Amino acid sequence: GQNIDQPTEMTATEGAIVQINCTYQTSGFNGLFWYQQHAGEAPTFLSYNVLDGLEEKGRFSSFLSRSKGYSYLLLKELQMKDSASYLCAVRGPIKAAGNKLTFGGGTRVLVKP
Amino acid sequence: EPEVTQTPSHQVTQMGQEVILRCVPISNHLYFYWYRQILGQKVEFLVSFYNNEISEKSEIFDDQFSVERPDGSNFTLKIRSTKLEDSAMYFCASSDPGLASEQYFGPGTRLTVT
Numbered sequence: 001g002q003n004i005d006q007p008t009e010m011t012a013t014e015g016a017i018v019q020i021n022c023t024y025q026t027s028g029f030n031g032l033f034w035y036q037q038h039a040g041e042a043p044t045f046l047s048y049n050v051l052d053g054l055e056e057k058g059r060f061s062s063f064l065s066r067s068k069g070y071s072y073l074l075l076k077e078l079q080m081k082d083s084a085s086y087l088c089a090v091r092g093p094i095k096a097a098g099n100k101l102t103f104g105g106g107t108r109v110l111v112k113p
Numbered sequence: 114e115p116e117v118t119q120t121p122s123h124q125v126t127q128m129g130q131e132v133i134l135r136c137v138p139i140s141n142h143l144y145f146y147w148y149r150q151i152l153g154q155k156v157e158f159l160v161s162f163y164n165n166e167i168s169e170k171s172e173i174f175d176d177q178f179s180v181e182r183p184d185g186s187n188f189t190l191k192i193r194s195t196k197l198e199d200s201a202m203y204f205c206a207s208s209d210p211g212l213a214s215e216q217y218f219g220p221g222t223r224l225t226v227t
Contacts, residue, residue, distance in 0.1 A: 033215060041220065041221075043204070043218050089156075100169055101148075102157065103217060105155045
């Protein structure tokens with residue numbers, strides 16, 4: 001099975017940096033995804049890591065350590081529109097077809113002026 | 114930019130009734146999925162679909178549920194005899210076969226069972 005943990009809520013100030021941690025225990029691993037979800041909306045893709053290390057994409061970066069079962073999403077230069085939930089999702093072992101994602105509970109980030 | 118679409122955006126139904134949720138995945142994608150999210154809870158996988166058959170399903174996806182690709186563009190989720198606990202947001206997603214490919218989510222259908 002899969003178990004994915006992330007903090008429930010974080011608060012940060014506009015212009016600051018916030019780091020959202022995610023730890024996972026899985027029976028198989030084939031990549032970790034970060035999604036952003038605004039209230040009442042669909043998750044939208046932010047980043048993907050399958051190898052150890054840091055992936056940078058503009059204001060967002062994501063890090064993965066497979067040996068530790070650990071990832072983080074780093075949001076820099078926070079803007080008010082970044083207030084949302086951030087979902088960590090693990091993709092299980094590749095089957096012949098279909099790559100189901102198992103999601104954590106999400107971290108609600110509140111950006112204050 | 115291509116996107117996944119879903120209809121209806123909101124469906125209200127009475128307990129015991131059947132509902133069909135509709136999705137149009139991105140046209141060149143080959144993998145299709147349904148997820149659900151009960152209010153305030155995590156996104157949960159229901160089923161994945163490839164080459165006109167189910168490739169994986171979760172424990173939630175019991176005999177009450179079925180999926181179909183009735184034509185070249187639509188992908189549907191049918192819930193027979195709905196229960197109160199089926200009330201949730203249902204998301205359709207699609208992806209292409211690449212290992213690094215992300216799943217693109219539709220805007221969701223909010224199902225309310227009364």
